[in-house]
Amino acid sequence: MKKHSLWALAVIAIASFSQPSMAAGDSKKGKDVFAEECGDCHSAMPGKNKKGPGLFGVMGRKAGSVSDFSGYSDAMKQVEITWSADKVDAYIAQPRKVLPGGKMKYDGLDDAAARNDVIAYLSTLK
């Protein structure tokens, strides 16, 4: 019995570590979501800014840190965020709630699956 309990604990532990914090998105669908929701203001090309900063390499990057983009709000420059999947997810779901005082004129993306897809796409931009 004791042996079985140990095995069960081990399985649970492995499952806990291996399970991602968010369901994996589809980067191909995410590219379409990016085109519909983000592409007018953000570029996916290296080194290119639009009205918003370029998003190539955004995952793992500190917020407000694109050196040749001068359009950041004070709020974005001061926030201590490094863009991870869960941080991006929260931000694009409700930009104004996550970052009051931010400049991004975007109401947010309600569809959690679409957010996962676009995050999967952003993760390919490196």
Next chain:
Amino acid sequence: MRAKSTGWRRVADNLHLRVVRKLLCVAALFGLSVSVAHAVPSYARQTGSDCVSCHVGGYGPQLTPYGMNFKLGGYTDTDGKGIKIPLSAMLVANWTRTAKNAPEGDQIEGFGANNNAAMQEASIFLAGRMTDNIGTFIQTTYSGVEKKWGLDQVDIRIARSLTLGDKESTIGVSLNNNPTLTDPFNTLAQWRFPYVASDFNAGFGPTPLIESLAGSVAGANAYALFDKNFYAELGFYGTLSPTGLNMINAGDAGKFKGVGTYGRLAYVKDMKRDNFNIGLVGFMANVQPDRNDLGTTNNYRDLGIDAAYQFLGNREHIFTVNASYMKEWQTLNYTYGSVAEADNLKNSLNQFRLAGSYHYNQTWGATAGIFDTRGSTDSLLYASSLNGRPNTSGYILQGDWTPWGKEDSWGAPFANVRLGVQYTGYNRFMGGSSYTDSDGNERRASDNNTVMLFLWTAI
């Protein structure tokens, strides 16, 4: 850009109809000044955006919601990478064939009766951000057909974003020279299909006053977009003096008594994947056609409704529909009462336009449109009509290829070109299936059917 109604002007001029000059100079002739093509790469350089962000099909002028907001924001958005030179240039060249040679009276000096090739327009734009809140769209054009320069379009904006209540809003002021130039949608005269038209085309018949004033007036408009959805605009216009008109090579629409008043209300909804807008537009002015005989006016009241839908999706397959209907009530105190050159004191004009487009990969485009203008019977006013009506209707088909304009395009954002073919078919022209041409001969409406090949480029 003075292309759309040139053919109609030729009809009028050559009939030597004073009445046409006195009244339809207002209703149609200055439709000459309606610009037909805009593509401003300096905005792309300023914003870092590709042409396809602002324009359906990767070429002006049909705006996406992003483009609409850029315009309402005063042309001031940037990519935050320093100062950009707000200059662009544009050239439109074409070859035009009509079903039957133009009557002698309609032929343009220096060109033949048919199969004409022309460098129709060459334009320079001062277009871009001047300060954080001030931007411009100013265009001057050399017409290779009329062989003269003109100040085409002026739109100087002061705009800012603010929060009203807890709603994100944009407010602004525009100083401009054309009542529909300021509109952010794709349905009113300045910005609707066809976006390019041949000077050798016969035109689309008489137009309401609101569409006939470009370049001959100066206006100040205040506008607001509240909560991203509700758009309102109010503007007041005055006519330029003869000296001012001569300086910029603009036509004389007469002198307003008081001011012309422009009003616009619209609801717009952007769902990102698709969007729509629906609105009302109105214009009213009392015009004194003869500056040497001031006092008696022709009064015009224009009221229109318009709607548009765009499916943008992931931008691979884009569909749009744009529709407008406008009615004009005319009280011709001068033309009827003073110079007896109209049968009726009161006339009306009804104009309907509809266009649908499909673009594939922001490169290949197909657009179909119909035009239908109807009006009161007035044999004196519409002397070229066999039944006294100005009714003109038909359809326009266009196919085009826009190879560049995308983010990863060759030469972006400097290299921009569109090649296309456009066909205009007439069901009725000035009344019915035939009318009296400028030589005094009967001519069928379908004789004006036109094929145009065009090259439209901008840097």
